[in-house]
Amino acid sequence: MKVNNLILLSLIIFVFSKQYAYCDNFKYGYTSSGYKYVIHNHSESSYQHVWCSQHNGIEEFKNPDKTRVDCLTDTHATEFDFANKWAESVGQALHYSKMTGKRAKVVLILENPKKQMCYYERVKNLSKIHDFDSEFVTPEILNLQNGKCSFKNCKCNRKKKKISFFSKIFKIISNYN
Numbered sequence: 001m002k003v004n005n006l007i008l009l010s011l012i013i014f015v016f017s018k019q020y021a022y023c024d025n026f027k028y029g030y031t032s033s034g035y036k037y038v039i040h041n042h043s044e045s046s047y048q049h050v051w052c053s054q055h056n057g058i059e060e061f062k063n064p065d066k067t068r069v070d071c072l073t074d075t076h077a078t079e080f081d082f083a084n085k086w087a088e089s090v091g092q093a094l095h096y097s098k099m100t101g102k103r104a105k106v107v108l109i110l111e112n113p114k115k116q117m118c119y120y121e122r123v124k125n126l127s128k129i130h131d132f133d134s135e136f137v138t139p140e141i142l143n144l145q146n147g148k149c150s151f152k153n154c155k156c157n158r159k160k161k162k163i164s165f166f167s168k169i170f171k172i173i174s175n176y177n
């Protein structure tokens with residue numbers, strides 16, 4: 001193969017691989033029963049609190065069908081999700097839009113914006129086709145002090161020792177059953 005052709009082929013492969021980037025950039029944990037889950041440093045609700053108060057929205061707005069909108073603003077029914085739940089976020093936002101008559105919006109939380117942007121790209125591309133709005137937020141909006149946010153109920157402020165103590169007890173009890 002000629003060098004020129006090789007360069008052209010490499011370029012095509014590069015462009016193609018960028019367009020359909022493989023995304024998988026999460027921290028995983030495993031439960032004692034082997035269930036795999038994504039580890040998040042802060043709770044989803046912490047991001048929701050900040051964003052929703054900045055946009056003068058109502059948090060956990062109850063729909064007639066008992067589903068809840070994460071944040072209802074004057075203009076939007078907004079769904080918050082971590083990047084690993086990008087697919088679910090779209091369905092939920094569209095449903096809440098139908099329930100409230102407001103425009104659907106997905107706010108995707110990118111804990112590692114450089115590595116997780118490809119998930120937002122998926123949502124953004126879908127938003128153009130299916131006529132809803134989207135944006136992303138990063139831990140920057142939490143205004144972290146020494147890696148912790150100001151929400152007492154957030155994961156980052158829970159005492160780890162207590163959790164591991166209770167989970168040990170839970171493990172012992174569940175082993176007896």
Ligand SMILES: [Zn+2]
Pocket residue numbers: 041042043046148149150151154155156157
């Ligand atoms: Zn936090």
